[in-house]
Amino acid sequence: MNYVVLAIPVFFLLIGLELVIARLQEKDYYALSDSIADLGCGLVSQLFEAEMKTVLFAGYLYLYGRWRMFDVPGGAVWAWVACLLGVDFLYYWFHRKSHEVNAFWAAHVVHHQSEEYNLAVALRQGAFQSAFSWIFYLPLAVIGFPPLMFLAVSSIDTLYQFWIHTRAIGRLGPLEWVLNTPSNHRVHHGRNPKYIDRNHGGILIVWDRLFGTYVPEQEEPVYGITTPLRSWNPVWANLHYWVELLSKARRTARGGDKLRLFLARPGWQPDDLGGFQRAPDVERATARKFAIAVPAALQAYAGLQFAAVLVLGVYVLSEPSWSAALRGAAAAFILATLVVCAALLEGRRWAFAAEGGRVLVAALALSA
Numbered sequence: 001m002n003y004v005v006l007a008i009p010v011f012f013l014l015i016g017l018e019l020v021i022a023r024l025q026e027k028d029y030y031a032l033s034d035s036i037a038d039l040g041c042g043l044v045s046q047l048f049e050a051e052m053k054t055v056l057f058a059g060y061l062y063l064y065g066r067w068r069m070f071d072v073p074g075g076a077v078w079a080w081v082a083c084l085l086g087v088d089f090l091y092y093w094f095h096r097k098s099h100e101v102n103a104f105w106a107a108h109v110v111h112h113q114s115e116e117y118n119l120a121v122a123l124r125q126g127a128f129q130s131a132f133s134w135i136f137y138l139p140l141a142v143i144g145f146p147p148l149m150f151l152a153v154s155s156i157d158t159l160y161q162f163w164i165h166t167r168a169i170g171r172l173g174p175l176e177w178v179l180n181t182p183s184n185h186r187v188h189h190g191r192n193p194k195y196i197d198r199n200h201g202g203i204l205i206v207w208d209r210l211f212g213t214y215v216p217e218q219e220e221p222v223y224g225i226t227t228p229l230r231s232w233n234p235v236w237a238n239l240h241y242w243v244e245l246l247s248k249a250r251r252t253a254r255g256g257d258k259l260r261l262f263l264a265r266p267g268w269q270p271d272d273l274g275g276f277q278r279a280p281d282v283e284r285a286t287a288r289k290f291a292i293a294v295p296a297a298l299q300a301y302a303g304l305q306f307a308a309v310l311v312l313g314v315y316v317l318s319e320p321s322w323s324a325a326l327r328g329a330a331a332a333f334i335l336a337t338l339v340v341c342a343a344l345l346e347g348r349r350w351a352f353a354a355e356g357g358r359v360l361v362a363a364l365a366l367s368a
Helices: 008-024 032-067 077-098 102-112 130-136 138-143 147-160 173-177 182-188 206-211 234-251 255-263 296-318 324-346 351-367
Strands: none
Touching: 032 130, 032 138, 032 147, 032 234, 032 296, 032 324, 077 102, 077 130, 077 138, 077 147, 077 206, 102 130, 102 234, 102 255, 130 138, 138 147, 234 255, 234 324, 296 324, 324 351
């Protein structure tokens, strides 16, 4: 059961509430193009995970079935608490390494690309992230935590992290010492040099305090990544860092450096490519967000097309009876729609021709 998909109505209800709060506070928490990109990345991520989870979860099932040390009782409260602590602890290390290893960062960077910080950003996830994250949780299978318990608890850990992606909530007093809060997580999304690679915790912030990665929020961060994506395209969002790594690997001379590029921390480069690139200083007063002026009617059209394909995506994710071929065709159409919507919002010259082709394909499919 995909608890994230089941929670989608709640996600949108809370996003609507945050929009109301932003209006009352006269704050600009949202930008339409950015939010479409955020939700598009989330949809792409869920479509990929739906196909990968069964394969990736097989590793957990195998270790649990053949190598578990204990039979942890599924009905004991202490077992659920222990599993939650274990999942959150291992999530900390997965999340931290996602910021310290280029190959992992290439899968995780999608979540950090937005220059806004709101509840829609919480849903912006990398399509390839689960291909790496599952490895970190295998010790729980060896210990003997039942697979269904692990799935439920890992969903709780994921769902908790939705509400902390907001600027509408300030500091929360003593809770800041124990829990990952909106204030603590705002730091994590900052591209200010002092905030980079800090506050990796999922539910608990105590892991960061224990392992030296905690920094409290001082001034409000400048959100995003050090080299802005400057695109609303969710497919490019998932591929751009891989393309950058492959380009650098092709251009550097030494074979060892070609491999090290994928294993080193972000910013590292061989000497023949200029050496380590430090994060540039940035100030909120002078930082400029990516924005392209397009007519309001075009924004509305792109928004409506996105809303329609979002409904289709949720239906695909919640309809297990579809054949693999039908699911693949629907996923391809969804990806094409997301790319075209991004092109319209970016003012690309080819966008209208691509949209005409997309509408024609949709009409033919509906009439078949």
